[in-house]
């Protein structure tokens with residue numbers, strides 16, 4: 176599934192990165208610890224997190240993640256959005272919590 | 287080939303820039319993607335440790351056909367007990383730094399796991415040196 180389809184199927188907000196929505200999604204990873212994501216997430220995954228500061232984009236880009244989903248209505252700082260565009264990793268958002276978001280993503284990727 | 291990047295202590299908004307520059311070089315040199323993926327983890331954690339724990343530092347990268355050698359050195363408080371610092375979960379990071387999702391105490395263990403060789407030396411009150419080597423093929 177592409178990031179574009181995910182946005183549509185999950186009704187996600189798109190904060191930044193509309194030019195890079197054609198990446199294939201390989202899976203998901205849920206964590207608010209940057210070292211955990213750095214050490215354990217895999218290329219092409221969608222990262223579900225509460226963290227909305229600029230450093231998430233450094234991690235997402237170094238790990239070549241497909242997208243970041245901010246949960247619980249979190250919005251990225253302007254700095255974070257600028258970095259998202261530069262690094263070509265889209266930032267998405269939802270009002271739902273990480274549990275529901277991960278559940279939906281899991282179901283969509285496994286049907 | 288040798289490259290050198292400066293790292294500013296305390297400046298989280300720049301954290302990752304050196305790692306990202308080295309990653310681009312490794313990609314351009316067509317280094318095996320699996321090697322790049324491991325090295326990137328070590329680079330980033332090493333860079334973040336200078337930002338989070340030291341005053342200032344630099345990342346020195348030496349690449350030849352066989353291997354990449356990374357040396358990250360800083361001036362800062364140093365590490366009083368390196369064995370303890372290497373333990374997963376050990377961290378002296380401040381509450382503010384933890385709130386940002388840093389300070390899980392996984393940095394040094396991640397660096398060790400993702401390089402072929404690692405050596406940490408430190409002098410309390412002076413600074414810390416981390417040297418890591420990874421070979422491109424076994």
Ligand SMILES: Nc1ncnc2c1ncn2[C@@H]1O[C@H](COP(=O)(O)OP(=O)(O)O)[C@@H](O)[C@H]1O
Pocket residue numbers: 210331335336338339340360362363364365371372376377378379388389390391392393394395414
């Ligand atoms: N460059 C450094 N200068 C001073 N102390 C350091 C440095 N790198 C690591 N440390 C010490 O080692 C601990 C563990 O490091 P690490 O495993 O990277 O976890 P974290 O950075 O999440 O705390 C740090 O909390 C800190 O006390």
Ligand SMILES: [Mg+2]
Pocket residue numbers: 331334335338389391392393394
């Ligand atoms: Mg660390």
